[in-house]
Amino acid sequence: MSKKPKQHPTALHEKEGVSDSEITNTSAINSIKSKRQSQPTTDDLVNAILKGDITALSRAITLVESTNPQHLQKANAIIKQCLPHANKSVRIGITGVPGVGKSTFIEAFGTHLTHLGKKVAVLAVDPSSSLTKGSILGDKTRMEDLVKDKNAFIRPSASGTSLGGVARKTRESIILCEAAGFDTIIIETVGVGQSETAVHSMVDFFLLLQLAGAGDELQGIKRGIIEMADAIAINKADGDNLKKAKLAKVEFNRALHMYPAKDSGWQPKVMLCSALNEDGISEIWELIETYISEAKNNTFFEQKRNEQNKFWLLQTIDDRLKSDFYNASEIKKELSNQLALIESGKTTPFAAAEYLLKLND
Amino acid sequence: MSKKPKQHPTALHEKEGVSDSEITNTSAINSIKSKRQSQPTTDDLVNAILKGDITALSRAITLVESTNPQHLQKANAIIKQCLPHANKSVRIGITGVPGVGKSTFIEAFGTHLTHLGKKVAVLAVDPSSSLTKGSILGDKTRMEDLVKDKNAFIRPSASGTSLGGVARKTRESIILCEAAGFDTIIIETVGVGQSETAVHSMVDFFLLLQLAGAGDELQGIKRGIIEMADAIAINKADGDNLKKAKLAKVEFNRALHMYPAKDSGWQPKVMLCSALNEDGISEIWELIETYISEAKNNTFFEQKRNEQNKFWLLQTIDDRLKSDFYNASEIKKELSNQLALIESGKTTPFAAAEYLLKLND
The missing domain is CATH 1.20.5.170 (Single alpha-helices involved in coiled-coils or other helix-helix interfaces)
Incomplete structure (x- = not known):
């Protein structure tokens, strides 16, 4: 039984259109048209x-x-x-948990670089930003000086819920920034997810910002991030915090030495800094310069960029193959059924996979 | 111009066949036939x-x-x-670099378990075994007692060059062993590759065997393996080596505490043992029992197995999607061209991916 809409009178009436309004502003229309054409x-x-x-x-x-x-x-x-x-800049990844002072650090670091005559672009990878409306770099007011600096360009994270999508956009933006003459690209990300791996695979140098904690230094940092770091900078190493920061430096150094050597031959360093007081900032940049010069000398720099390109090619293909598969309507329908059958022990993951792959053929 | 084969006489002649040999042994034929039918x-x-x-x-x-x-x-x-x-056993992964004493450890550990009335199956994941002809478990003579033990079942690694394939076979073999009444499944792997991740995703407890070294304890262990370990056993903690092993224990404990807590809430432990002297073996088993009982109480055990199943479903699908794609003849032909174009800066990884994906449509 279909419900027939009621035909009683309503307070809403549609007025007949006016064929040609006399108040049309011809010059305004032309201005809009010309703007459209001027794309x-x-x-x-x-x-x-x-x-x-x-x-x-x-x-x-x-x-x-x-x-x-x-x-x-x-x-x-x-x-x-x-x-x-493109490809002529130094690309630096910066990560750290919220509260570590990333914005203040990038403000101090970026300003230091522009004073050295560098042109600095700051991008971000934050797949959550579409939900949180830009948790990082969204609030440009936290980088007052850098925003006004004519040799700096700051762009918040592309929005999107898929890390793959956000990463692709950032990676292509790097190319555009480099073509525009930016010689130092900073990619910021939050230290709480998979996004570090994405950023690590698009930068030459990966810097982890940390705070001096209470013994349990690595708490809150996702496993594996320490291993990706080419340097750890312990921020807010000032005032009463300085002693604790120095102790943390010893601990981190010990932890870093527990890891096997990197392919680059580089031994990651631990530095102290106070972004607020602009202390230790120039030392961090000098460290990065040393790294870059060593990596260029032993050809690791070039080699890493080639590997990153290959990684992105394969990654893009894999992402697309998967999204095409899992977005197919039959698969969407059947996947949860198969998962339930696995959970109740009625099929194996391998038999379920075979079944789904055949559905898709 | 096609080359015509020369038609000159040769020393090789084909004799005409004999239509029915009188020396055919009818009973031998029947015996073979009956064996075939008896599959x-x-x-x-x-x-x-x-x-x-x-x-x-x-x-x-x-x-x-x-x-x-x-x-x-x-x-x-x-x-x-x-x-x-199936699904009624405890599954234990054991890894460690060659030379750490895995075979001796599994011999002592497995024998300890069968003496406790357990039925122990030992499988291996070693994707390299087809090349090295079974570097691990290949030589069963290294486990003399366990091989003769009627409550133990030892099976070398399936052969194959693809880790995905070897892992699938091992995972299905676990089901068969469990159905045959084996209540403790040990999966051995070498600590030098991606295979640990595969083994980690099919076991309830992951044990890393280590040796006391000279300060640089984690040397040679692939990054991330330490993080997967639910326990580290320092083997060969005997004789002159005991003091060094005790120091190593302190170092490892410190390293483990640097990592964030595991999802299970379990704090990984460091143990000393001497598989040769059968010292510390029962303590390791007691530790595993404690872990299992805690994990079953807080439902992490069940939850982890469900996640592992889901992981294997998705993993199998991903592997197949990729192998189907990269084995397609057009892709094989064009992939290296695109890589060369990327390397020379004539295209981006993303544009190359688009191109290849379109080729495959």
């Missing part, structure tokens, strides 16, 4: 980016971050033209 | 396995390890019937 072409954007135009760079990144297929096509064309001008 | 059916094998028949168990595992599709079909049918009788 820059791919070539316009590329030329402007190569000249270091920040507005063009922002626009291109917006295209990279778009979900509109036409925008993505345009983004791909721009990236392709920018590629020969 | 046990699926039901025969299942019934025998459930009665604890080791020969039937070995035969079923051989089917699991076969690459013949008919054998695999039979194996799947057997596993399905065995499933309701």
Whole structure:
């Protein structure tokens, strides 16, 4: 039995349209039309980016971050033209749990670099940002000086719930920033998830920010992050905290020595700093410069970038193969059934996999 | 211009066949035929396995390890019937670098368990064994007592170059061993590769064997293995080595405390043992029993097995999606071209991935 909508009179009436309003402002319409037409072409954007135009760079990144297929096509064309001008920067990953002082550190670190004549781009990878509305870098006011610095470019994390998607966007944004002349790229991420692995695989140097704790130094840091670090900087090493920070440095050094040597031959270092007082910042940059120069000399730098590229190629393919499979409607329907059968011991994971793969054929 | 084969006489001649040899031994033929017919059916094998028949168990595992599709079909049918009788054992993973004394340890540990009335199955995951012809468990003579023990079953690693394949076979063999009444399953692996992760995801308890070294204790152990360990046993803690082993215990304990707490709430322990002198073996088993009883009480045991099953379902699907993709002939041909284009900066990993995925559509 279908319910028939009631036909009683309502307070809402639709008025007949006016065929041609006399109050139409022709000049306003023309202005809008001309603005629409003035959307820059791919070539316009590329030329402007190569000249270091920040507005063009922002626009291109917006295209990279778009979900509109036409925008993505345009983004791909721009990236392709920018590629020969990219790959010339030092890429630094910075991670640490919330509260460690990442924004203050990046403010101090970035400002130090621009004073040295560097051009610094700060990007972020935070797949949760679409939910929390940008927990990192969302609040640019926390980086007052850097925001105003004409040699710095700050861009909050692309939004998206899939780490793969966010990572792709950030990685392509790096290329655009490099083409725009930024020679130092800082990628910020939070130290609480899988995103460190993604960031680690797109940077040359990975810096972990830590606080001096109470003995249990690694608490709260996801397993494996310590191992990815090329350096650990213990922040807020000032005032009453300095003694504790010095003790923490000893502990971290001991912990780092327990790990086997890195492929690069680099022994990760522990540094103290106070981003608030701008203490220890220049020492950290000198350490990174030493690392980069050693890595370039022993060709590890080049080799790592090649491996990262290969990793991203395979990663992108794997992500797509999986998303295509699990988004197929039959699989969506049957997957939970098979999981229930496994849980009740009626099938094995391998038999269930065979069954699902056949469904998809 | 095609080359025509020369038609000159050769020293090799084919003799005409003899239509019916008089020396054919009819009884021998019948004996072979009857042996062929006597291949046990699926039901025969299942019934025998459930009665604890080791020969039937070995035969079923051989089917699991076969690459013949008919054998695999039979194996799947057997596993399905065995499933309701499986899942009742304690599964223990044991790893350690070559030279740490794994075989001696498993000999002492397994014998200790059979003396307690346990039925012990020892399997191995060693994807390299097809090349090295079974580096682990291949030489059963290293476990003289356990091999002769009627309550023990030892099976070398399945062969195969793909870890995924070897892991699948081992995981299905666990089910068969459990159905045959084995209540303690030991999975051995070498501490030098990805295989620990595979073993870790199929056992309830993961034991890392170590030696007392000279300060640099974790040297040679792949990153992350320490983190997977529920206990570290320092072997060869005897004679002149005892003092060094005790120092190593302190170091390892310190290292373990640097890691965040495990999901299970379990704090990994460091033990000393001398497998050769059978010292410390019963303490390690008591520790495992404590762990299992705690994990069963707080339902972590059940929960972990469910997660492992889900992991294996997804893992099997991912492996197959990838192998289907990368084994497609167009992809094989084009992948290296795309990698070369990436390396020379002419395309991005993402654009190359798109290109390859489209090729495969």
